[in-house]
Amino acid sequence: MENEKLTITWFEKTAHKITLAAVANEVVDEAQQELFDKVLRRFPADKIKHIDVRELKMPQPMVQILVQLENLNADELLYIYHKKVPVYLLSELKKRA
Template identity: 40%
Template sequence: METENLVLLDVRPLLAQKQDPFKQIMETVNTLPTGSGLHLITPFEPVPLYVIMQSKGFVCRTERISNNEVHTYFEPESLAVKSHSNEPEINLDFNDETFTSLVNAFKGKLHEVDVRELEMPQPMLTILAELEHLPADHALLVHHKKVPLFLLPELKARDFEYLIYNKEKVELLIFR
């Protein structure tokens, strides 16, 4: 795609201020002129956006310019924008006992990871790395500071099931 058909968005200043750029990225995407794409500049590969943008009819390619600069190009597959959404369904309708009993069902086969103190994008990268080595009959219990909306489509794409406990704390139970 020619560069004049790409809208440039550099989110490194937002990330440097420890702000989440997702809202600005999605606002930019939702206001793209028909047939245009997005040229996104970040300090890391924006893996969470791949599934989201793919569901909106974009294909992506990434170029690593340096350790702190990654250019990702989201280009429309066609001029028609797909109207369907692959937003994940989040089931939060269960109580403490139900969640505890599900966690206990994996006794001896439960791996845990705490990502509450990690900076973006480390929580998602850490969880995905843990899942790469998770045996089929095991589960991963994740202690998180918020519901990881970017992660959920990735879990679905990789055929993982998950439950989210979001009362006083956020915990995810991820399994196949």
């Protein structure tokens, strides 16, 4: 898995909107991994929700992610296993902002 491409995407939720905080697409370098790890450390393990949408057919990944994001509390993090950057999700979140 060392040479496998990795996509890291995370979102910040405030009282009024959900925004894209960062995306690292391609091979993640040490600085990007460190930043991602820093974000993860802000949340205790019981406040990190994991979902895996890699095997779902379109548009189910986006649907499942939106449902989870709508129910996400401000003190929680949604950790998504996805096989690519969720481009359509990003545009949908912009519409909702």
